[in-house]
Amino acid sequence: NPNADEIHGFKCYPSVRDVPDEIDVAIIAVPSKIVPEVMEDCAKKGVKGVVIVSSGFSEEGEKGAEIERKVIDIARRSGILIFGPNTTGIMNTETGFITSFAPLRRIKKGNISIVAQTGLFLGVMMEMIASHNPGIGFSKLVGMGNKIDVQDHEVLNYLISDKDTKVIGMYVEGFRNGRAFFEVAKKSEKPIVIFKSGRSEYGKKAAMSHTASLGGRDEIFSAVCKQANLIRVFSFDELLNVSKALAMQPLPSGKRVAVIHYTGSGCVQAADAVYFSGLKLAELSEKTKKRIREVTPEWHQVNNPLDIWPMVEYYGMKPYNVSTEAMLEDENVDSIVVAVWCSAIWKGYMPEFDKLKEFKKPIYFVAEGPRDEVHTLRMEYENNGFPVFPNVITAIEVLGKVTKYSARKNRSF
Amino acid sequence: NPNADEIHGFKCYPSVRDVPDEIDVAIIAVPSKIVPEVMEDCAKKGVKGVVIVSSGFSEEGEKGAEIERKVIDIARRSGILIFGPNTTGIMNTETGFITSFAPLRRIKKGNISIVAQTGLFLGVMMEMIASHNPGIGFSKLVGMGNKIDVQDHEVLNYLISDKDTKVIGMYVEGFRNGRAFFEVAKKSEKPIVIFKSGRSEYGKKAAMSHTASLGGRDEIFSAVCKQANLIRVFSFDELLNVSKALAMQPLPSGKRVAVIHYTGSGCVQAADAVYFSGLKLAELSEKTKKRIREVTPEWHQVNNPLDIWPMVEYYGMKPYNVSTEAMLEDENVDSIVVAVWCSAIWKGYMPEFDKLKEFKKPIYFVAEGPRDEVHTLRMEYENNGFPVFPNVITAIEVLGKVTKYSARKNRSF
Incomplete structure (x- = not known):
């Protein structure tokens, strides 16, 4: 800065050339018309790379494009690498x-x-x-x-x-x-x-x-x-x-998804999302169903997607653990999506994260509820390595894209 | 409740029939198999309508369907209206x-x-x-x-x-x-x-x-x-x-949208969203452009979508007011979308809401930034009657659906 000796306690020089040390990277944040001049200084100083923050180049018309051509020319001559312009780098x-x-x-x-x-x-x-x-x-x-x-x-x-x-x-x-x-x-x-x-x-x-x-x-x-x-x-x-x-999360090794949701309506939405995302609803094995039935009121059906709330009302948190683990163990299941409701009264399901990691299958969570409670729960889950999405449709659409990528990458399923 | 005289300070009766007053609406929240019995009591008591909260009807298979038929039969005989079952009403x-x-x-x-x-x-x-x-x-x-x-x-x-x-x-x-x-x-x-x-x-x-x-x-x-x-x-x-x-907001009377965004990237995304939502980018009149140019640095272009940030850097909040009002007054513009960034340092643009209402054109806002600041801003805007969306693509997709509805309803544009 030619007009100051010091800014915020940092020493200033009138030009890059006056800096005594070697310079690896310079950040250029002056009006675009002065950039060529600063670039010339950088070239003389032997700067290796620059980030040009300034805008006002070819995005603003012919005048800017002319300045841009000058800048490129200096870079070519001097071997300086440029990030930008028009970027914070x-x-x-x-x-x-x-x-x-x-x-x-x-x-x-x-x-x-x-x-x-x-x-x-x-x-x-x-x-x-x-x-x-x-x-x-x-x-x-x-x-x-x-x-x-x-x-x-x-x-x-x-x-x-x-x-x-x-x-x-x-x-x-x-x-x-x-x-x-x-x-x-x-x-x-x-x-x-x-x-x-x-x-x-x-x-x-x-x-x-x-x-x-x-x-x-x-x-x-x-x-x-x-x-x-x-x-x-x-x-x-x-x-x-x-x-x-x-x-x-790990990549899924197939298209078969199991879903747990805390409402019947969420199960219907999830089923549609599975279909439209090109995934399949996993056919749960008899062994899995049997394990889940142990924490299910006798009048309630065990399906995939699984409407877990009636089970939670009867058995508390246990059905979340039992169902999640049973589904992850099931060889008909490639990935699972688990939706949790949390609120000021009901703090939501807090899984044993380390145990879930042992299954090496992708697990995506959904958290819904008031904003503060959802935020707290999401932080806890994501800091433990499990992604949380705002609703079941979004979670399944993401899983659909990831599954398609995995299938192409491995030329399989 | 046949087992209690009082719950949470409220008097209980063994059956609906024992309630001394007339009953307009009864909320039935007992296991499904007891619902027919309670319905019979309601019929005898002359209850006009019921909300059946219980689940366990035809959604749970043949047993539930049989209970359901009994309940319908009682309703038909007695003229009771039913909401549900399987609903909170x-x-x-x-x-x-x-x-x-x-x-x-x-x-x-x-x-x-x-x-x-x-x-x-x-x-x-x-x-x-x-x-x-x-x-x-x-x-x-x-x-x-x-x-x-x-x-x-x-x-x-x-x-x-x-x-x-x-x-x-x-x-x-x-x-x-x-x-x-x-x-x-x-x-x-x-x-x-x-x-x-x-x-x-x-x-x-x-x-x-x-x-x-x-x-x-x-x-x-x-x-x-x-x-x-x-x-x-x-x-x-x-x-x-x-x-x-x-x-x-009022219904738009045409497809021509003007967009203000606080970033160039948002402008590109908005332009795509306008196209894919079946809307048109308004051609701003010369008068409008002239007014906006008065609060624009000379090197920056006035386009629609309008990248307003370079203008804010030079002229503070004024470009938001000037551009919004100029666009609303422009007869080539049917609706506008205005994106605002807020943060702990930069509190965001706070319009004069009453003035904006005078134009009688739909105005949708977008607020982005840290969660608390965005929440505060959204509350302020929405309590003043202006909807806020989480990003410009969502705002324009909503406007697209509303505009299509308006066109069909008025058999026009």
Whole structure:
């Protein structure tokens, strides 16, 4: 900063060139028209990479595009790598490295990495996730912005071999090199969950003025998703829900689902959702049914989905434990979804998490009730490694996407 | 209660026949096999209507079906009207009449009435709504249960002429008299929002064991929705979102939407959602654009959707007020969606609600941010009559359904 010696106790220099130490990464947050000048300084100083936070490039028309061309030219000449412009950049929870200017809450370390073509992710979205879903853990968060230099496939390539990343989530408005992305995505052994906007004519126009992205044809992107076994989602909520399911639970080895719900209406909704998600309702074995009948009033039927409330009214919490474990042991069952109601009076079912993990089958939970009680329960479950969804339809739709991915990956069921 | 003189300070009688006063409505909550006996007592006592809370009827197989036939027979002979069985019955917020045994939070009086084939609605769902959306107001809540006597079309007929009901929401697993329902629904001047489960083979089987409902063919139900201009939804969340939009805001008189979002990414998502919801992005008039440009940094473009954040960074809250009002005044705009971010630091945009009402065009808001701040903002907005949705895609999907309803109702646009 040429106008200050010190800001918030940090020493300032008039130019990057005046900094005495070596610089690995510079964060450039000056008006776009000054960016070329700062880039020249960085080149002279031998900076290896920059994150350009500023907007006002090709997304804002011809003037901005001209500045962009200058910036690319300097980068090519000097070998500087650029993230952005128009992004808040990178966060790495393992090393504590962060380029975002947004005030962020503490984010849990974990095995989900996100690549997003929007600064939003490192600001508002992370703030929302940290507050609504503090049990979800992240490893790398990468804001791509206008992508004038570093591209999706390069970041993807890094994350595929990153030992701390188990699941890759992506938000994309357009690809600069779709072929390269396809080739890298295809070889990934890790699940890639992708939310692409800019799908319609309206959306493409909006993407052009947001990140100067060329949207491409949506049918082609659909085909790419199928061939590269990408998990396509249609909102940030879904991106997070599918990612956390994959991060926390094993993959299902078949399509047969068992469902426990605390209401009959939830059972009907669940049954529809199983059907429309391309899953199957498991036929419970006689042994399983027999075990469940021991905690069932004689007038009530044992079905899948299982309406558990009449059982809870007679036998308290026990039917939840018995039914969950009996279903997990049943070889006709590949995965289960368990819906719990909690309230100020009824605190909800609290399973023995370690025991549930022994079955090595995916278990998804649903929690419904007043907002504070649901939040408390969700934190407890998710901190113990079990994903919680807001309703049974959502949970089953997520399971459907994960199951389809698993089937393709293993070329089976 | 034949075994007690007093429970919780209330006098008990061995039988209904021993009650000295006249009885309008009896709530029957005894095991199903005793229900016929209690019904006989009610008949002798001259009770006009009963709500049978007990389950264990035809939804549980042949034994239950036999009890059910006995109960119907007594009702026919005695002229008693039956709600249920297998329901918690009725709630009327105007008179304070309630038959539910569930401990309920205070529910706001309002103009939405709900008919639901599940006791859940008067218990868990109402508890959830009261906690998550305290700004939504209800008039009548009707739990139908197995519908062995009173049918959907009869309740619908009542609500259509009920002066306190503006919007009717329904959850249905099956109809006993579909033709009668169709005839009544068709003549409704009020919007009917309907969530029908039991759509698939799986769902139909589950509905049979929940409320002994015959599901019918889903294609036929789709045709009914179209012909009777019912607003079909696919989850409880959507049922509530569409109902509150209709209850709080006027109907749009055209398809042209203007959107304000606090991020570029939100603008792209909104543009896609407008397209896929069958709406149109409004072409803002030159006058409108000129007004908005006065609160826009010179390098930033004025588009629809409008990315407002660069404007807020330069001009504070003013761009929200200017843009919202300019768009509402624009005769090319039929409705608007405004997305707000709030956080501990940035409390979010607080409009002048009375002024916004003067435009008589639908305004839907979106609030995103940490859970407590979003909750506070949502309460403030919804208590002032403006619906708030969790993200821009949801808001626009709701607007799409409402707009389609409006077009059909007015045989226009």
